[in-house]
Amino acid sequence: MNIIADLHTHTIASTHAYSTVEEMVTAAKERDLYAIAITDHGRSMPGAPGPYYFESLCLIPKEFRGIRVLKGMEANIIDFEGNIDCEEPLASQLEWIVASMHGNIIKDTPNIEKCTNAYLQLSKNKNVNVIGHSGTVNFKYDYEKVIPELSKNGILIEINNSTFNFKKDSMKNCVEIIKVCKKHKARIVVNTDSHFSTYIGNAEPALNVLKELDFPKELIVNASIETMQSYMKEKNIEI
Ligand SMILES: [Zn+2]
Numbered sequence: 124m125n126i127i128a129d130l131h132t133h134t135i136a137s138t139h140a141y142s143t144v145e146e147m148v149t150a151a152k153e154r155d156l157y158a159i160a161i162t163d164h165g166r167s168m169p170g171a172p173g174p175y176y177f178e179s180l181c182l183i184p185k186e187f188r189g190i191r192v193l194k195g196m197e198a199n200i201i202d203f204e205g206n207i208d209c210e211e212p213l214a215s216q217l218e219w220i221v222a223s224m225h226g227n228i229i230k231d232t233p234n235i236e237k238c239t240n241a242y243l244q245l246s247k248n249k250n251v252n253v254i255g256h257s258g259t260v261n262f263k264y265d266y267e268k269v270i271p272e273l274s275k276n277g278i279l280i281e282i283n284n285s286t287f288n289f290k291k292d293s294m295k296n297c298v299e300i301i302k303v304c305k306k307h308k309a310r311i312v313v314n315t316d317s318h319f320s321t322y323i324g325n326a327e328p329a330l331n332v333l334k335e336l337d338f339p340k341e342l343i344v345n346a347s348i349e350t351m352q353s354y355m356k357e358k359n360i361e362i
């Protein structure tokens with residue numbers, strides 16, 4: 124099994140990533156992907172691009188070199204009320220929003236109760252497609268409470284491959300998240316969170332863990348073009 128779309132990637136616009144959109148698309152083509160989502164960091168992240176960058180993403184063709192390019196953002200969850208740094212009208216214009224917690228953005232000290240509240244509030248945000256790398260150690264939340272709510276609202280839970288490569292301390296939480304998603308039949312996406320083109324589409328470590336845990340393929344939205352396109356239709360995203 125492999126992924127057919129990489130739905131969380133960064134370009135040089137994030138300033139701590141090192142490939143251009145064109146290089147990312149070329150890498151996706153080499154990997155024979157159907158789609159890629161360009162999700163540079165929202166404004167709260169140091170070095171993030173400004174508003175015109177996101178507003179002008181529509182200049183990139185819908186399909187480039189045979190790859191469907193989804194224009195998106197990795198928005199920051201900025202507080203424990205579940206607010207993100209991407210508002211209307213931009214939020215509706217973007218095709219793909221990953222919402223993530225980052226240790227350098229939320230200054231308040233996290234605990235399970237606060238993080239649970241943040242994700243429960245966020246689950247009501249219709250513009251969000253994915254909860255990014257939620258296995259992060261410092262931001263543990265009540266998986267049993269939150270995951271069914273996200274799932275009910277069509278928000279996908281990300282299994283982030285870079286966790287398996289670079290943040291191994293989060294693995295225990297990721298395994299727990301996978302088990303809770305399986306139990307509640309919650310849909311997930313497996314993404315690379317690539318900050319350089321060579322990582323695009325290679326999610327083998329994460330996929331191996333999913334296989335070991337006997338996770339159903341039909342719940343992995345980006346494991347086949349059929350499940351991916353049916354999610355896109357559901358969310359009114361052009362195919
Ligand atoms: Zn992130």
Ligand SMILES: [Zn+2]
Binds near residue numbers: 131132133316
């Ligand atoms: Zn990221």
